Amino acid sequence: MTLSAIHRARPRDPLPEALLGELRARLGDRLATSAAAREQHGKDESAHPITPPDAVAFPTSTAEVAEIARLCARDGVPMIAFGVGTSVEGHVLAIHGGVCLDLSRMNRVLAVHVDDLDARVEAGVTRKQLNRHLHGSGLFFPIDPGADATIGGMAATRASGTNAVRYGTMRENVLGLTVVLADGRVIHTGGRARKSSAGYDLTRLFVGSEGTLGIITEITLRLHPQPEAVSAAVCAFPTVDAAVRTVIQTIQLGVPIARCELLDTLTVQAVNRYSKLSLREAPMLFMEFHGTPAGVEEQARTVQELAKELGGMDFEWATQQEDRNRLWQARHDAYLACRQVRPGSRAFTTDVCVPISRLAECIAATNEDITRASMPVALFGHVGDGNFHLVIPIDETRPADLEEAEAINRRVVSRALEMGGTCTGEHGVGIGKLDYLDAEHGDAMSVMRSLKEALDPRNLLNPGKVIRVRDS
Amino acid sequence: MTAPAEQIAVDLERQREVVSALRTFLPESAVLFAQEDVKPYECDGLTAYRQVPMVVALPETEEQVCRILKECHARKVPVVARGAGTGLSGGALPLGNGVLLSLAKFMRIVQMDVRSRTARVQPGVRNLAISDAASPLGLYYAPDPSSQIACSIGGNVAENSGGIHCLKYGLTVHNILKLRVATIEGDIVEIGADALDAPGYDLLALMTGSEGMLGVVTEVTVRLLPKPEYAQVVMASFDDLAKAGEAVASVIATGIVPAGFEMMDQAATRAVEGFVQAGYRTDVAAVLLCESDGTREEVADDIRRIQEVMEKSGAVQTQVSRDEPERLRFWAGRKAAFPAAGAISPDYYCMDGTIPKKRLGEVLRRITAMEEKYGLRCANVFHAGDGNLHPLILYDANEPGAFARTEAFGAEILELCLEVGGTITGEHGVGVEKINQMCAQFSSAELAVFHAVKWAFDQEGLLNPGKAVPTLRRCVEYGRMHVHAGQEKFRSRFKVQGSRFKVQGSRFKVQGSRFKVQGSSNIGRPMNTKFPTLNFEPGTLNTEHRTRNIEH
Numbered sequence A: 001m002t003l004s005a006i007h008r009a010r011p012r013d014p015l016p017e018a019l020l021g022e023l024r025a026r027l028g029d030r031l032a033t034s035a036a037a038r039e040q041h042g043k044d045e046s047a048h049p050i051t052p053p054d055a056v057a058f059p060t061s062t063a064e065v066a067e068i069a070r071l072c073a074r075d076g077v078p079m080i081a082f083g084v085g086t087s088v089e090g091h092v093l094a095i096h097g098g099v100c101l102d103l104s105r106m107n108r109v110l111a112v113h114v115d116d117l118d119a120r121v122e123a124g125v126t127r128k129q130l131n132r133h134l135h136g137s138g139l140f141f142p143i144d145p146g147a148d149a150t151i152g153g154m155a156a157t158r159a160s161g162t163n164a165v166r167y168g169t170m171r172e173n174v175l176g177l178t179v180v181l182a183d184g185r186v187i188h189t190g191g192r193a194r195k196s197s198a199g200y201d202l203t204r205l206f207v208g209s210e211g212t213l214g215i216i217t218e219i220t221l222r223l224h225p226q227p228e229a230v231s232a233a234v235c236a237f238p239t240v241d242a243a244v245r246t247v248i249q250t251i252q253l254g255v256p257i258a259r260c261e262l263l264d265t266l267t268v269q270a271v272n273r274y275s276k277l278s279l280r281e282a283p284m285l286f287m288e289f290h291g292t293p294a295g296v297e298e299q300a301r302t303v304q305e306l307a308k309e310l311g312g313m314d315f316e317w318a319t320q321q322e323d324r325n326r327l328w329q330a331r332h333d334a335y336l337a338c339r340q341v342r343p344g345s346r347a348f349t350t351d352v353c354v355p356i357s358r359l360a361e362c363i364a365a366t367n368e369d370i371t372r373a374s375m376p377v378a379l380f381g382h383v384g385d386g387n388f389h390l391v392i393p394i395d396e397t398r399p400a401d402l403e404e405a406e407a408i409n410r411r412v413v414s415r416a417l418e419m420g421g422t423c424t425g426e427h428g429v430g431i432g433k434l435d436y437l438d439a440e441h442g443d444a445m446s447v448m449r450s451l452k453e454a455l456d457p458r459n460l461l462n463p464g465k466v467i468r469v470r471d472s
Numbered sequence B: 001m002t003a004p005a006e007q008i009a010v011d012l013e014r015q016r017e018v019v020s021a022l023r024t025f026l027p028e029s030a031v032l033f034a035q036e037d038v039k040p041y042e043c044d045g046l047t048a049y050r051q052v053p054m055v056v057a058l059p060e061t062e063e064q065v066c067r068i069l070k071e072c073h074a075r076k077v078p079v080v081a082r083g084a085g086t087g088l089s090g091g092a093l094p095l096g097n098g099v100l101l102s103l104a105k106f107m108r109i110v111q112m113d114v115r116s117r118t119a120r121v122q123p124g125v126r127n128l129a130i131s132d133a134a135s136p137l138g139l140y141y142a143p144d145p146s147s148q149i150a151c152s153i154g155g156n157v158a159e160n161s162g163g164i165h166c167l168k169y170g171l172t173v174h175n176i177l178k179l180r181v182a183t184i185e186g187d188i189v190e191i192g193a194d195a196l197d198a199p200g201y202d203l204l205a206l207m208t209g210s211e212g213m214l215g216v217v218t219e220v221t222v223r224l225l226p227k228p229e230y231a232q233v234v235m236a237s238f239d240d241l242a243k244a245g246e247a248v249a250s251v252i253a254t255g256i257v258p259a260g261f262e263m264m265d266q267a268a269t270r271a272v273e274g275f276v277q278a279g280y281r282t283d284v285a286a287v288l289l290c291e292s293d294g295t296r297e298e299v300a301d302d303i304r305r306i307q308e309v310m311e312k313s314g315a316v317q318t319q320v321s322r323d324e325p326e327r328l329r330f331w332a333g334r335k336a337a338f339p340a341a342g343a344i345s346p347d348y349y350c351m352d353g354t355i356p357k358k359r360l361g362e363v364l365r366r367i368t369a370m371e372e373k374y375g376l377r378c379a380n381v382f383h384a385g386d387g388n389l390h391p392l393i394l395y396d397a398n399e400p401g402a403f404a405r406t407e408a409f410g411a412e413i414l415e416l417c418l419e420v421g422g423t424i425t426g427e428h429g430v431g432v433e434k435i436n437q438m439c440a441q442f443s444s445a446e447l448a449v450f451h452a453v454k455w456a457f458d459q460e461g462l463l464n465p466g467k468a469v470p471t472l473r474r475c476v477e478y479g480r481m482h483v484h485a486g487q488e489k490f491r492s493r494f495k496v497q498g499s500r501f502k503v504q505g506s507r508f509k510v511q512g513s514r515f516k517v518q519g520s521s522n523i524g525r526p527m528n529t530k531f532p533t534l535n536f537e538p539g540t541l542n543t544e545h546r547t548r549n550i551e552h
Ligand SMILES: Cc1cc2nc3c(=O)[nH]c(=O)nc-3n(C[C@H](O)[C@H](O)[C@H](O)COP(=O)(O)OP(=O)(O)OC[C@H]3O[C@@H](n4cnc5c(N)ncnc54)[C@H](O)[C@@H]3O)c2cc1C
Pocket: A044, A045, A080, A081, A082, A083, A084, A085, A086, A087, A088, A091, A092, A103, A123, A144, A145, A146, A147, A149, A150, A151, A152, A153, A154, A155, A156, A157, A158, A159, A160, A161, A162, A210, A211, A212, A214, A215, A216, A217, A332, A333, A335, A336, A426, A427, A462, A465
């Protein structure tokens, strides 16, 4: 679906007065209906147009979420879960109106079990908050999308980050969930046990379901021990291709690299400006190695040799914690930095993922699209996972920009699909990728649709996202 | 299991109908129905349950699988998929009114791709055959159930099997990328992707561990790993179970992720030593095996630290494997634990539950107490790193009453697992064996979600009915049975009662009507469809008693 199509007014009924009254009686000033609050909850970090909900609720417990869900279900009102709104595919837009459940006030870390390497948190805890909480415990939570997203939002979008190549994505790191179903009933999935083969894997079903199957209120997460030794490095390359080939060989050799990020020249320029760095303006890899001191040294040596053979230059180390933090913060801000390449623009992003064996070919072809584009398009990504992004800055006043961006996106996505990849590596489906899902999944879509129908028969949970049910 | 469901007599007319329908596209040799031909399929690794199937189908192509499913779907004949039949929970137990669909002929490794380090294989390929084929390329398939010589990759997917190395390398779900699945309607669905992530709902995870109830796997793309450069194992002996349990927790707490971490108690090491001479001490309470793999430097670092921690935790002896043959010998004992139990006892019953690692010492102490109570011996092997316990209860089926005691013993062990915050099955699945305990582990809302998932794949409940997920009515009856018995609820749920097996027997007959219980709920009832209402009588499921692992 094109952005313009999303603009199309959709029929929506006003919230029943009685429902508003009941919600207000329960939530008091934790129910907001002001235009400002609604607008703030009707947009994300993308170019999608603002589409506000009718009311915003700020529940503080699972019981409250369940109660709100029961009331909304009774009246057939849509419910949209909201973390901090950093998603980029129109996930939280209230295209059918309804009540937004902002979970940011459910922000308690409920338990940390150092011995068992796990923690239980409420959905509104953010990843940085959790890591601050873990400070001093010797453990950390690795998944780090660029934004300081909520754990609930990250679970709901199956987020990944810079070190997924070593630690996996939310898929591997969520052990259990508490979920409020479409009718307000509460279930617990998974648990702290590392293994259980009882029943279907509901945990992973809800992870990545983008608020369309249930509202996540609590999450049990797997934690990881702080590595004994960490070192980060940057390396510039003559071409994007040389950088990509270095990554591919690193992965194929089985080097357990912890982070491996590619930035093309434009991205490096943008990052230099945004984060006040002075990196050489050439395609770059940002890398990090975790392990024992000897292991880290050995991994780094191997990669350095590979890079040199492919023309890598200025292999530079960041061993100090502050230097590393600056480097990774700059990488996390790459999206924001690239948006500023063209002042006043909004960002249109693509997010594809291909098997690592096809990565070089895919990026080379994408680079040609970029050269032909009329605007400056930046390319960067978690190449160790075969995942990369384009940031296409569009001028909202020029419809031709949007069309061009959509055309580039279509080309990149269909290429990725041809290569056995996917249309979204980590940002999820939302509304932006809805159409591609059919192309990618074919028959599996009907199974997904049946799942949605079985779990949310009246299509009340974040309707119109991930899957199109009937007329949504 | 003392009185497993009475065998259901085959409806001969229906049998004829199904056989002739299948023979229109399958050769005669691929459709079995004579008693002597179908008898070998009457059970899986859980031999106490037996039932001859109405028909056995042995297709060779995916197209044939789809045709079989279409025919069965049209005729409302239930279908049970079968891989190698090594399952330990009765997942592949046939139905007397159903077709057993064997995937034994799907033995081909379709493709090995060194560059992307993946293998595309048919479902009947044996687990070990994948690693054997990948070996010349320097690669292997990581999950290694002890049954790996025999079990099929399709069965591994259906059970989400693990093995000694899954602590570091994950279970089946972490090591597969794509599946081709035939639905009950006979359509092929491709799920997953060659790339890291596939958008939309995680159907791959849903299929993995679904015990043949959602679809029939016809092809699996697995991830291969480079063989580690080097591996070494520390063998540590303890004179005290609690100390061994502490040592496990302490090693994990260092941040080292061992490639394998196993424990055996004295009964197990004695059985094993009599069987394969792996070099275990038999005069100690427990032996731990802890492996590290990677580059030589990493392994040397890890092994030194592991050894240190073991010694600090009170090991009476630690030994590091000096070379590859010795490393393999240390593991050979653990891998032979089940057959070794078989060698010292006429029968054994393998349990499977998980517990928090810290409670190990206590749990083993209480199991020892149960040995006296039931008058049976029990050997314990333990995937220590991930808290997965396999007590092997030794008994003699020919001794009157022994099996009943065994089962009661087993049920009490599972109860104990739940009580300390674990689960009732770590890796062997639910099958028919633990179906009643599912009512204890999951609430009615949770079971309703399971049913909703099942419905999305198989609306008429024709795929492996009666396994893995109990119907709500079954749970209601189960709950009522115990409430009526007037015993303390938690405890009573696990009591073995004769009537339980009555329920089980009739299960196969009550298709269709089985969902019809009263009450009301939305979930699981899509509009405009004939989905049976997933209802229950409010209050009859004593959900408040289930012990779940949620701590605050
Ligand atoms: C600068 C920048 C960099 C980014 N980098 C990455 C990256 O590297 N990797 C990556 O994966 N993503 C990245 N993202 C995208 C985004 O941060 C992630 O998708 C994140 O997981 C969204 O979390 P959130 O709390 O903001 O959720 P929201 O945006 O509020 O919600 C996202 C979706 O999840 C649902 N949802 C939220 N909370 C819940 C809940 N408790 N229960 C059920 N459903 C819920 C919503 O309904 C919505 O569909 C980036 C975004 C930005 C702006």
